[in-house]
Amino acid sequence: MAELSSESILxxxxxxxxxxxxxxxxxxxxxxxxxLRLLDRGATLVVDARTVCVRRGKTLCATVPAGTxxxxxxRGIGAVEMPNLDEAPVALAVVVLDDAPRLPEDxxxxxxxxxEIPVLALGPGExxxxxxxxxxxxxxxx
Numbered sequence: 001m002a003e004l005s006s007e008s009i010l011x012x013x014x015x016x017x018x019x020x021x022x023x024x025x026x027x028x029x030x031x032x033x034x035x036l037r038l039l040d041r042g043a044t045l046v047v048d049a050r051t052v053c054v055r056r057g058k059t060l061c062a063t064v065p066a067g068t069x070x071x072x073x074x075r076g077i078g079a080v081e082m083p084n085l086d087e088a089p090v091a092l093a094v095v096v097l098d099d100a101p102r103l104p105e106d107x108x109x110x111x112x113x114x115x116e117i118p119v120l121a122l123g124p125g126e127x128x129x130x131x132x133x134x135x136x137x138x139x140x141x142x
Contacts, residue, residue, distance in 0.1 A: 020046060091118075
């Protein structure tokens with residue numbers, strides 16, 4: 001069976017030093033919380049809620065669906081306009097879990113549009129979550 005060359009996933013995406021980080025969570029508020037904390041540390045917005053991931057050779061690129069770029073929906077405030085990138089090469093997927101493992105048993109990956117991407121599991125509201133994301137980008141760099 002042929003692999004998809006693109007997938008639309010329910011995930012936000014930011015770029016840190018040019019590397020895309022997908023952020024997935026069961027709860028929109030948890031996803032937005034981590035997104036805002038990463039933006040506050042200097043990340044650049046790619047897309048807030050739904051990301052189109054496109055395979056280009058061996059690279060997975062996060063792209064912005066038409067008409068959805070340049071804003072973040074913040075609970076209690078509404079849609080806030082902000083600068084964004086149209087695309088970023090994905091280097092990491094972060095998954096916010098209700099109960100994240102203290103120590104991973106192995107390096108986890110997720111296959112998106114035929115490309116294996118490292119996965120970092122975090123608990124909701126972890127104070128050091130943005131810092132852990134930055135360390136994971138360095139540790140999992142390919």
